[in-house]
Amino acid sequence: MLSKIERKDFFDLQLEGRALQIKKEDPDIARDPAALKEIEARQHEVMMTTYKAPGITRDI
Known part of the structure; x- marks a missing residue:
């Protein structure tokens, strides 16, 4: 089911x-x-895509 999602957000990638x-x-x-x-x-x-994924706030 996850492979059908075109643009995954942070939570999809974690799953x-x-x-x-x-x-x-x-x-x-x-x-x-x-x-x-x-x-x-x-x-x-x-892991690399998660870094760039929308839906997360980073304090860098």
């Missing part, structure tokens, strides 16, 4: 990040190095 973390903990995926690498790449992309 996706948590879903990816849960997916990594799945025993079948934990044994598949290719799947883990793909998930980690997406987690990195989500």
Whole structure:
């Protein structure tokens, strides 16, 4: 369902990040190095996008 959202805000990205973390903990995926690498790449992309996402106030 999250993949259908065109412009994700901070909270959508947090949900996706948590879903990816849960997916990594799945025993079948934990044994598949290719799947883990793909998930980690997406987690990195989500993290970088979260920084730029609307819907959060930063005190920098």
